[in-house]
Amino acid sequence: xxxxxxxxxxxxxxxxxxxxxxxxxxxAHAGARVALCGRELDPGAPRQSxxxxxxxxxxxxxxxxxxxxxxxxx
Numbered sequence: 824x825x826x827x828x829x830x831x832x833x834x835x836x837x838x839x840x841x842x843x844x845x846x847x848x849x850x851a852h853a854g855a856r857v858a859l860c861g862r863e864l865d866p867g868a869p870r871q872s873x874x875x876x877x878x879x880x881x882x883x884x885x886x887x888x889x890x891x892x893x894x895x896x897x
Contacts, residue, residue: 849888860887
């Protein structure tokens with residue numbers, strides 16, 4: 824199964840902003856509109872590879888998504 828990190832943006836920030844302000848990075852199944860933690864995701868929000876998970880580029884990350892991701896990935 825393929826996963827992706829997707830941003831939940833701060834209130835007032837938009838995916839169309841030059842520098843969208845990320846409130847949390849979530850992890851979701853590729854193509855899903857719901858993060859592993861159950862939060863609905865904006866399909867236009869920034870995404871990045873799960874290779875960034877655990878690095879400075881993934882901060883701040885959703886701890887619930889991280890725990891669930893670790894349980895699913897061998």
